[in-house]
Amino acid sequence: xxxxxxxxxxxxxxxxxxxxxxxxxxxxxxxxxxxxxxxxxxxxxxxxxxxxxxxxxxxxxxxxxxxxxxxxxxxxxxxxxxxxxxxxxxxxxxxxxxxxxxxxxxxxxxxxxxxxxxxxxxxxxxxxxxxxxxxxxxxxxxxxxxxxxxxxxxxxxxxxxxxxxxxxxxxxxxxxxxxxxxxxxxxxxxxxxxxxxxxxxxxxxxxxxxxxxxxxxxxxxxxxxxxxxxxxxxxxxxxxxxxxxxxxxxxxxxxxxxxxxxxxxxxxxxxxxxxxxxxxxxxxxxxxxxxxxxxxxxxxxxxxxxxxxxxxxxxxxxxxxxxxxxxxxxxxxxxxxxxxxxxxxxxxxxxxxxxxxxxxxxxxxxxxxxxxxxxxxxxxxxxxxxxxxxxxxxxxxxxxxxxxxxxxxxxxxxxxxxxxxxxxxxxxxxxxxxxxxxxxxxxxxxxxxxxxxxxxxxxxxxxxxxxxxxx
Numbered sequence: 001x002x003x004x005x006x007x008x009x010x011x012x013x014x015x016x017x018x019x020x021x022x023x024x025x026x027x028x029x030x031x032x033x034x035x036x037x038x039x040x041x042x043x044x045x046x047x048x049x050x051x052x053x054x055x056x057x058x059x060x061x062x063x064x065x066x067x068x069x070x071x072x073x074x075x076x077x078x079x080x081x082x083x084x085x086x087x088x089x090x091x092x093x094x095x096x097x098x099x100x101x102x103x104x105x106x107x108x109x110x111x112x113x114x115x116x117x118x119x120x121x122x123x124x125x126x127x128x129x130x131x132x133x134x135x136x137x138x139x140x141x142x143x144x145x146x147x148x149x150x151x152x153x154x155x156x157x158x159x160x161x162x163x164x165x166x167x168x169x170x171x172x173x174x175x176x177x178x179x180x181x182x183x184x185x186x187x188x189x190x191x192x193x194x195x196x197x198x199x200x201x202x203x204x205x206x207x208x209x210x211x212x213x214x215x216x217x218x219x220x221x222x223x224x225x226x227x228x229x230x231x232x233x234x235x236x237x238x239x240x241x242x243x244x245x246x247x248x249x250x251x252x253x254x255x256x257x258x259x260x261x262x263x264x265x266x267x268x269x270x271x272x273x274x275x276x277x278x279x280x281x282x283x284x285x286x287x288x289x290x291x292x293x294x295x296x297x298x299x300x301x302x303x304x305x306x307x308x309x310x311x312x313x314x315x316x317x318x319x320x321x322x323x324x325x326x327x328x329x330x331x332x333x334x335x336x337x338x339x340x341x342x343x344x345x346x347x348x349x350x351x352x353x354x355x356x357x358x359x360x361x362x363x364x365x366x367x368x369x370x371x372x373x374x375x376x377x378x379x380x381x382x383x384x385x386x387x388x389x390x391x392x393x394x395x396x397x398x399x400x401x402x403x404x405x406x407x408x409x410x411x412x413x414x415x416x417x418x419x420x421x422x423x424x425x426x427x428x429x430x431x432x433x434x435x436x437x438x439x440x441x442x443x444x445x446x447x448x449x450x451x452x453x454x455x456x457x458x459x460x461x462x463x464x465x466x467x468x469x470x471x
Contacts, residue, residue, distance in 0.1 A: 060087030083311035095356035115351035140279030140305035141175020173249035252401020283307035310357035424469035
């Protein structure tokens with residue numbers, strides 16, 4: 001009887017699994033059809049997306065995503081570089097629940113609220129010493145837009161309206177609003193919108209792998225180019241905009257050591273403000289809380305987002321120096337007010353979960369752990385760097401870009417029509433890892449809390465996917 005009951009239970013369990021799978025497949029088809037009829041996904045060619053059985057996420061736990069059919073995937077890009085502590089963290093969930101029982105949102109326009117004040121104070125404590133004030137928004141692009149307007153208005157309030165132009169880096173990405181696109185530099189994303197944009201002065205971001213010379217020579221050439229522009233146009237330039245240490249969406253391109261500090265010095269020497277866009281690099285990604293810390297750079301403006309709330313809610317911020325803030329200080333009749341705002345600026349739910357996320361940074365000593373784990377990750381990435389079609393593996397902390405090439409010796413790229421990066425990432429998903437390509441650069445940016453065992457699993461899948469997808 002015991003054996004029969006066991007067999008019966010086993011058979012019932014298998015039947016339930018088949019029923020669940022069938023139900024999941026039916027739900028998938030229903031949702032896919034609704035996606036086809038109603039939803040326009042960002043940065044997505046919808047025809048290809050809908051033809052390729054896209055991932056539809058139902059839930060997540062730790063560093064794993066689960067689709068509506070019950071399939072499990074390792075989250076290799078932190079859900080677009082957002083997630084910090086893993087998904088479904090009890091401490092973050094509890095912070096939102098506790099706050100929603102008080103108040104979900106009230107305006108910050110002409111009023112204030114407790115979590116926004118507390119979060120602003122925490123950010124100023126953590127940020128470079130030059131930054132003393134926090135202006136909240138809801139996305140990294142909005143934070144950049146705010147910083148650009150602050151820089152522009154700053155010089156006008158000082159009686160120097162001629163300083164109205166911006167210096168931006170080629171191949172940069174700062175978001176998709178008009179101002180952010182104007183200081184961006186990825187033609188694939190931005191060229192179409194040229195007639196809508198304001199002009200910015202362009203200089204080269206150092207890209208040692210594609211430079212004929214050493215990394216030091218690459219840095220020197222780019223600094224000379226920047227210096228020449230600043231010397232020639234300083235009287236017209238309001239601000240230098242830079243992604244510190246890592247040009248993320250541009251292909252995970254890493255600055256040579258010392259470049260950031262020298263660029264900051266040049267801006268300061270020419271009385272040009274420095275805007276450090278830390279939306280991608282902030283909150284531990286590079287092994288420091290902010291990338292500027294690696295070279296003790298003190299920006300006039302800094303933008304943060306993505307990891308600010310641990311990947312839970314859309315909150316971003318623009319941090320400004322007191323020097324900038326003070327020129328907007330005055331009586332009503334002086335019209336010095338900074339006329340900018342968003343409906344959800346300083347949203348209590350977002351600020352509350354951001355505070356809980358910063359508590360976890362402290363409790364788990366997470367930044368130190370990232371610095372240590374990055375060395376372990378480098379060891380795991382070493383075999384990938386030896387693959388036939390890998391030109392370079394670039395890493396800073398847990399930010400990784402793997403550049404795929406047709407020929408390692410000549411660095412010749414694959415024909416773009418082959419979509420090699422896309423094929424590799426599709427193969428990685430088949431093997432259980434979700435990540436995204438930037439052209440033929442495969443990005444890898446796991447949640448900061450990913451343990452060594454999961455890093456081993458993730459990089460093993462990456463290695464096989466690259467080997468399979470480049471044949």
